[in-house]
Amino acid sequence: MAMDLLMFPTWLRDCIETRFYDKRCEKHAGKYKTIYCGTCRGTLACEICWKDSTEHHDHDYLQVYTASWRTSISIGDISRFCDASNIQLYKINSKKVVYLNPNTKGREEKKDGTPKCLNCQRKLIESHYRFCSIACKITNIELARRDAEVINHGNAEVINYRIRRRKAEFPRRAAV
16 A cells, blocks of 8 residues: 555544543443544444444554553554654564653753654654654644645745836936
8 A cells, every 4th residue: 555654544633632541441341442443533442342343344443552651552553544654663562552642751851962753852762763652743744734835825925926126216317
């Protein structure tokens, strides 16, 4: 599947803003609603409810995990919907994951040369990554799109104006 590097599903922003571990399943005590249905735009379910359900059989979905007290997604799952390159990877229980949101802890001041997220300036573990989370990458893409639109509109306005030389303050007359 060819994927545009600047594309991501519209529901992914909603998924990132969802608070998964605030809601427990009503049917299965102790289970959190950790599966987000992108096709239904916001339906949450626990693993058991999702497997038992037939209405979401062919829907786009993401399952989140807790990794170091932060919400994360398997790199295999997120790669189906968007380009996850340049996002800091972590290995949790032999599964490669990326975080949904930046770390909520305060930003640490580090020396120059320490790799930082392009969006939130938080410290990155490895220098070849550019973002600390999916949210930072999406925000960066959205800002780049807005900047490109402003530049494109700005150039169109400038082209409409006629460029001409200024008039001389004291014009020279020909000799009589």
